[in-house]
Amino acid sequence: MMQIRLNLPPFIFxxxxxxxxxxxxxxxxxPDELFINSSRPADYFVGVEKANGLRKFIRPQASFSFDAIEPFKTLPLNHAYASLEWGINYVVANQSLQYVILHSGIVAKGDKAVLLPGPPGSGKSTMTAYLSGRQGWRLLSDEMALVLPETLKVxxxxxxxxxxxxxxxxxxxxxxxxxxxTVARNTHKGDVVHLCPGDSSWQQRDDLAKVNAIVFLRYDQRVDLEITELNQNQGFMQLxxxxxxxxxHGQxxxxxxVNLIENSAVFEVVYNDVEAVRTFLEQDVL
Amino acid sequence: MIKKITTWDVFHHETLPGTTPKVTSHSYTITGSTLLHKFSDGSGVVLYQKNTGAATGLTLDIESVLARENIDADTLKLLNQLSASGFLTPSPAKY
Amino acid sequence: MKQLLIESKQITAILADPSCCCTFNEYQWETLIRVLRHEGLLARISVQLQQQGLLDALPPYAQKHLHNAAVLAENQHSSIVFECQQIRKSTQQHGVRFYLLKGAAYVFCGNNTNCGRTFGDIDLLVNKSQINVVENTLLLHGWLADDIDDYDNAYYRNWAHEIPPLKHTGRGSVIDLHHNLVPVVSGRAPKIEYFTDNAIEYDGFFVLAPAAMTLHSIVHLFINEDFKHGLRDLNDIHLLFTEYASEGFWHELDNLASKCGFTLELYLACRYSHRFFQTKIPSEFASKLAQCHGNRLVNLLRDFIFSRVLASKHPLYTRWSNSLAATMALVRGHYLKMPWPILIRHTVHKSYRMTVRLLLGKSFFTKEQNS
Incomplete structure (x- = not known):
């Protein structure tokens, strides 16, 4: 039985x-240093356990819980770890109103951040994974950008x-x-694996970054690199x-x-070459 | 897996079903719960309905359109749609 | 067993007087926030602390969670107002008189029960003769009945006091449309005019007068088998009793309960509201009710059930006796609602479903959803 307290800035789970x-x-x-004792209060209590029901003998199931609530249907046991990660995202998305939350990848070079929003299949996570491993870059999140209200800070x-x-x-x-x-097979997103970000991302986990650019990604095997600058109206609607x-958050x-759109360069990038995107970002955007 | 959730997906950018109200006057005003921003690059305005979370970008200058006396059929159709989505409300007839 | 930082008794003490959590350390707050969030009462405490000017002195950890809960509740309130406006707009050509019940009513009349009240559904009452036209009109405007099985549908149509919940396809708001306050099948449905007379208009909607509003909350809680929101609902009743307390109010409440045959429910509400929150109830009023309903032996049993099912049901407080009490409350609630032959049919059907769930897991009856 695992019962841990994990320091995942800005939260404790x-x-x-x-x-x-x-x-x-x-x-x-x-990393080991994120596992803390209970000397600091936890923000949220979550878990993933084997589900009850006789079906467990035929096809074992797992269920995510947020304190005493089980917000999702049960999933095959093989998805347990992935569903814990998704469950943590769900809790933050629903409960943490101190941030305006964007469903987006976000990476930074130093304190200059690039938002990478994109629908499933756009290659958002792949691009995020690639960039966050390059020299000088770091990961802020592959799923959600926590923006401090009325600022450009993430x-x-x-x-x-x-x-x-x-x-x-x-x-x-x-x-x-x-x-x-380990692999979670046949989830609603396909076969899923989680990747541990590099040391520099973990080390700078408390350092805010400022959004400089917003890049809407679309992977297309036939296109090396095609960049379109969006006007603010288009950018706002997509964001x-x-x-x-x-x-x-109302007003x-x-x-x-509005503040993000007015103060960032906004592009739509169709690509099949991640390195070309990195060069573009480093040379023309940041 | 997000589908069972309430606050996550419920109030987001759904355009309301297009039940066009009967309008006898073409005079509209922006509702109190609608926020408006005019983009500095001249690309138009965005309307945001706080209650439904619906956002819509317009390339025309909505404020000056609303102030106009006469509008064409296409613009009226647009205004009707914006009204059905809760961005505009018919204003009392002017005499 | 691990010692609890906050006992269940302390939770009710805090609800009676929020200022007593001002000395709590972060660990106590951790437990308190968990439990109150589970009971749907975190926003209420948050708003009450804010009104008393006590929020700013609390540990930042507590402030953060209390603030978030208040924002969520505030947001629910403005969407309730918005949804009600949409409902009125959709149905205006039919001249329907809508009575708001429970959460929506508290929001519109702005009483103390409105503070940080969270809720899921919009409860509306209309005249029975208008229910079909309202349902059909709402359907045209996007509120559809959730998929329920034929048994449940027939149950609603024949025996309930409301129609199956209507959910808006775009925005997800849920309307419970009532024509009475108590299931018809119970044989205890009151003449609805007793409740709706003297209703007060707010922005085109009607809200029951204080005594009727309070008695409805009571009846809703005590003629029921499901006490999922028991603590919150009892706290609502405490706030209603406290805010409206006046000689005229108690008289009106007594009068209405006697006319409609709900004096037992009124007795139970006074007994447990006082026991949980030390609600001030005039002694003459309380003793008159106790004379009719205060059998000592029966009260032992009632206390066993209600002291448990109305208290917090957070797993931190799970005891075997709580599930026994919950089962007893379930049986009692069904028995109050249905005559025996119908109850047996209902139980047989429901236990078939429970067996299937047990065997196949609880998603068996849930349709697969694409995500």
Missing amino acids: DIHSSVGFVEQNMHHMY QPFVRPICLKNKSVDLVKRWYPDAKLS AQNAVNLNL QGFNTL
């Missing part, structure tokens, strides 16, 4: 699970990156020493599609998005 491979993955994915929320299907092989090729979790808790949330 209390996490329990009696599923063996969940515990192994947690220790594999998160609070990092460093966590393992969720890779799907073929992107796992790409990452292995780019980063042969990468630490990967608003990715706002998770905008309605909870302040709206101002935050």
Whole structure:
């Protein structure tokens, strides 16, 4: 039985699970210094456990819980670790109103951040994984940008990156020493593996960054690199599609998005070559 | 897996079903719960409905359109849609 | 067993007087926030502390969570107002008189129960003769009945006091449309005019007068088998009793309960509201009710059940006796609602479903959803 307290700045999670491979993955994915004792209060209590019901003998299931609530349907036991990671995202998205949350990858070079929003299949996580491993770059999050209301500042929320299907092989090729979790097969996102971000990302987990650019990504095998500068109106509409808790922030949330759009370069980038995107960002954007 | 959730996806950018109200006058004003921003690069305005979370970008200058006496059929159609989505409300007839 | 930082008794003491958590350290807050969030009462305490000017002195950890809960509740309130406006707009050509019940009513009339009240559904009451036209009109405007099985549908249509919940396809708001306050099948549905007379209009909606509003909250809590929100609902009743307390109010409450046959429920509400929150109830009023309903032996049993099912049900407080009390409350609630032959049919059907769930897992009846 695992019962741990994990310091995931800016939050502290209390996490329990009696599923063996969940515990192994947690220790594999998160650096030792994040495991803390209960001397600091936890913000949220979550867990993933084997589900009850006689079906467990036929097809074992796992269920994520947020304190005493089970917000999702049960999933195959094999998805337990992935569903814990997604569950943590869900809790933050629904509960943490101190941030305007954008569903987006976010990486930074020093304190200059680039927002990488994109729908599933756009290659957002793959691009995030690639960039955050390059010299001078770091990961803030592959899933959610925590923006301080009415500023351009983003609070990092460093966590393992969720890779799907073929992107796992790409990452292995780019980063042969990468630490990967076990595979969750046939999830709603396909086969899923989590990737431990590099040391520099973990080390700078408390350092805020400032958004400089917003890049809407679209992977297209036939296109090396095609860059379109968006006007503010187009950029706003696309960014608003990715706002998770905008309605909870009212005027302040709206101002935050407007502020981001008015003060960032906004591009749509169609690509098949991650390195070309990096060169573009380093030479023309930051 | 997000589908069962309430606050996560419920109030987001859904355009309301297009139930066009019967409008006898073409006179509209922006509702109290709608926020407006005019972009500095001249690309238009955005309307944001706080209650539904709906956002819509417009390339025309909505404020001057609303102030106009006469508008064409296409613009009226747009205004009707914006009204159905809660951005505009029919204003009392002017005499 | 690990010692609890906050006992269940302390939770009710805090609800009676929020200022007593001002001396709490962060570990006590950790437990308190968990439990109050689970009970849907975190926002209420947050707003009450803020009104008393006590929020700013609390540890930052507590402030952060209390603030977030208040924002969520505030947001629910403005969407309730918005949704109600949409409902009125959609149905205006039919001249329907809508009565708001429970959460939505508290929001519109702005009483103390409104403070940090969280809720899921919008409860509306209309005249029974208008229920079809309202349902059909709402359907045209995007509020559809959730998929329920034929048994549940028939149950609603024949025996309930409301129609199946209507959910907006775009925005997800849920309307519970009532024509009475108590299931018809119980044989205890009151003449609805007793409740709706003297209703007060707010922004085109009607809210029951204080005594009727309070008695409805009571009836809703005590003629029921599900006490999931028991603590919050009892706290609502405490706030209603406290805010409206006046000679006229108690008289009106007594009068209405006697006319409609709800004096037992009123007795239980006074007993447990006082026991949990030390609600001030005039002694003459309380003793009159006790004379009719205060059998000592029966009260032993009632106390066993209600002191448990109305208290916090957070797993930190799970005891075997709580599940026994919950089962007893379930049986009692069904028995109050249904005559025996219907109850047996209902139980047989529900236990078939429970067996299937046990065997196949609880998602068996949930349709697969694409994500």
